[in-house]
Amino acid sequence: MTTFTELGVASDITDALAGKGIVDAFPIQEQTIPLALSGQDIIGQAKTGTGKTFGFGLPLIQRLGDDPEPGVKALVVVPTRELAVQVSEDLELATSNRPTKIVSIYGGKAYEGQIEQIKAGAQIVVGTPGRLLDLAGQRLLSLKDVQEMVLDEADKMLDLGFLADIEKLFAQTPATRHTMLFSATMPGPIVALARRFMSRPVHIRASDPDEGLTQANIEHIVYRVHALDKDEVIARILQAEGRGKTVIFTRTKRAAAKLVDELNERGFNAAAVHGDLNQDQRERAMAAFKAGKKEILIATDVAARGIDVDDVTHVINHTIPDDEKTYLHRAGRTGRAGKTGIAVTFVDWDDLHKWVLINRALDFGQPEPVETYSSSPHLFAELRIPEGTKGRLKPKPKAESQAPAREPRAEGERPARSRTRRRTRGGQADGSGADAGSRSERPAAESASAERPSEPAGDAPAREGDAAPRRRRRRGGRGRSGASQSAESSQGGAEA
Known part of the structure; x- marks a missing residue:
């Protein structure tokens, strides 16, 4: 295995990586880092997970210098938000011993924080095409001083329909920039893009071995x-x-x-x-x-x-x-x-x-x-699953099938009183003319009759002049007591 120091990476960068146990380079890094440090345009073809980020990130950081001037000097374009976060974290690790600042630009996050970092002088921008073009269109992101440009996961950006956006981003950067393009596959549109915007690129294939x-x-x-x-x-x-x-x-x-x-x-x-x-x-x-x-x-x-x-x-x-x-x-x-x-x-x-x-x-x-x-x-x-394994780590909670039973009453305890209030259209409760004592001493049958006006109280005909009942009749007519009460109430109201 070749170390990053042997590849020509600066000591402050290698020290930062060594602090996380990263010392030896992967094959794609061995091939790309020396060429990228020299300023050679590169097309790197390698599958994901092979170490491409440090393959282009370490030369990019080193070429900007130990203390780069404020302002966007490097642009890394990625297809997804998650990849933008991951690439930014790797570059922040590599620059932990340098004053170089990195900002992630992608959708789904508030503009204010990203704009503040750009205005604060971030030198490396990692972002998705949509948000990058959005901020550039608002004149909040200037790409005219970009010296290093990287297109990562180019085939995925093609699949997501970002090819036209990438061309717009390339057009806003200087033609003299150093460009690196990485992709797992090389479909025709990606090859055409490389020919149009890159200068005599070297094609490195680290995917096969x-x-x-x-x-x-x-x-x-x-x-x-x-x-x-x-x-x-x-x-x-x-x-x-x-x-x-x-x-x-x-x-x-x-x-x-x-x-x-x-x-x-x-x-x-x-x-x-x-x-x-x-x-x-x-x-x-x-x-x-x-x-x-x-x-x-x-x-x-x-x-x-x-x-x-x-x-x-x-x-x-x-x-x-x-x-x-x-x-x-x-x-x-x-x-x-x-x-x-x-x-x-x-x-x-x-x-x-x-x-x-x-x-x-x-x-x-x-x-x-x-x-x-x-x-x-x-x-x-x-899959080396222990015998008897079931698909649940904790038992399924049992639903309560019934409400808890009420505790029995003590001997001599007065039963709980249940009252049903029913309001009539007149605004007064039924039986309002009777006092509390007479209401409590009312016979059960009479009370039931009063609470269920739809049931007839007797067969006596209604008197002439009685007011028609306001409730829709269900079965039979209004009881005699209910009808007479209604009539007396109506006549009393007329006389008043």
Whole structure:
């Protein structure tokens, strides 16, 4: 292994990295750092997780000088917010012994804090195309003095439709800038972009030899699992021997939100990162996962590019990715930095055709996934799950089926009094003419009759001149006592 010092990196930068245990360079770093330090434009082709950030970040920092003047001198363009945060953290580590300032520019966060950092003289800007163009259009971000420009994960930006935005950003920077472009694949539009905006770039390919090593470090397991049994299978895998941090990928935001609730209810410590969460929630979830406060992260594919954690032991594909490139990006979250990992993929019956194409493209030799259930013996054996493991860490709380019984009354205790107040349209309660004593001594039958006016009190006909009852009759007419009371009340009102 070659050290960063041997590659010509300044001592203050190497000391900052050594403080975090980072001393030896990865293959992509060995090839890019010496050329980048000399000012050579570079096209780096390497899969995610191979150390590209330090491959372009260390030369970029060193070329700006020990104490660069205030103002934007370097621009790093990334496709996603999560990747912007991760790249910024790596560059802040490398510049911890220098006065160089770094600012992250991306959507979902308030403008004010980002604008203040730019005005304070930040020299390195890491951002997503949309927010960068937004601030540049408001004349709050000037790119006319940019000396170093990096385009990271260019193929992903192409997939997300950012190609036109990238061209606008390039057009706002000086033609004499030093440019580095990194991408896992090299589709035609990316090659055309490089030819247009780069000066005699050197093409470095570090993906082929390193990809073979990474594949050897990752054990790929594919199961055909019923949709209704996926949660139980996942919960049992999460109890496998040696299982550390785990990333679970879902196809949709709704599936991610549902799965995190299910796992937390089962007693696991899970967080989620998806598009329905605001940026603060996503950053808190990612930070908790990196710090080990959350051991399970459920994510959609957009967030995958920003998950740069070395100690992920398992990746679980809750739903199969659409193609082999997405599969490699998902599986690349584990087996990083030379460590081993396990990638488990669930294939629904309707998605078998997708797995056939992925298997053929990656030459896995597993054309037919094994039909698997949460009770299948091979599931326990292959993933080293202890026998008898169930998919719940804590018992499900029992719902109270009935209200607690009332304590028996003591002998001689007066029974609880239940009163029903009913207001008439006149605004007075029924029986208002009677005092409390006569109301309490009223016979039960009379009281019941008064409380249920729809039941007839007798067969006596109503007197001539009685007012018509205001309530809709249900069964029979108003009782004699009710009708006479109404009539007397009406006549009394007329005479008054």
